Amino acid sequence: MSSQDEQFPAAAAPEAAAAAADEGMTWWYRWLCRIAGVIGGMSCAFAGLWNCVTINPLNIAAGVWMMLNAFVLFLCEAPFCCQFIEFANAVSARADRLRAWQKAAFYCGMAVFPVMLSLTLTTLFGNAIAFATGVLYGLSALGKKGDAISYARIHQQQKQMDEEKLTGTLEGQA
Numbered sequence: 001m002s003s004q005d006e007q008f009p010a011a012a013a014p015e016a017a018a019a020a021a022d023e024g025m026t027w028w029y030r031w032l033c034r035i036a037g038v039i040g041g042m043s044c045a046f047a048g049l050w051n052c053v054t055i056n057p058l059n060i061a062a063g064v065w066m067m068l069n070a071f072v073l074f075l076c077e078a079p080f081c082c083q084f085i086e087f088a089n090a091v092s093a094r095a096d097r098l099r100a101w102q103k104a105a106f107y108c109g110m111a112v113f114p115v116m117l118s119l120t121l122t123t124l125f126g127n128a129i130a131f132a133t134g135v136l137y138g139l140s141a142l143g144k145k146g147d148a149i150s151y152a153r154i155h156q157q158q159k160q161m162d163e164e165k166l167t168g169t170l171e172g173q174a
Contacts, residue, residue, distance in 0.1 A: 033140070059122075069130055
């Protein structure tokens with residue numbers, strides 16, 4: 001066991017749980033995002049490899065970028081897939097400390113670049129799930145939806161304030 005393996009699992013787990021609790025993500029939504037990231041990594045890897053089997057240099061560049069996207073997704077979302085890399089746990093712990101909107105911007109931007117480089121069906125479909133992972137993280141950054149009771153209370157208070165303003169202006173005119 002290396003010194004990094006001894007440091008990071010004990011320190012990363014409470015920080016990741018605290019970051020997720022601050023974001024307000026439930027356990028099942030966090031797992032949904034992770035599973036989408038792994039599936040997105042697989043689709044990027046296969047489509048990137050398929051994209052490299054061509055003579056067009058832009059397709060090859062987009063395919064290499066897609067395989068790099070797959071590696072980053074695996075590294076951030078499923079570090080157990082990269083056990084042969086020494087710094088995998090450190091990168092995963094750092095990625096877990098990022099806010100949801102930061103992950104969303106990173107994953108969506110990472111998925112859009114190959115599509116801009118070479119607009120083909122392979123790049124579109126290969127990056128779709130990776131982009132969807134970013135969208136899932138973006139939706140979690142928006143937060144929970146409020147309940148109907150609090151919205152009704154706010155609406156009632158707003159309506160009451162509007163009525164008071166209206167009666168105040170009518171009394172002021174008379």
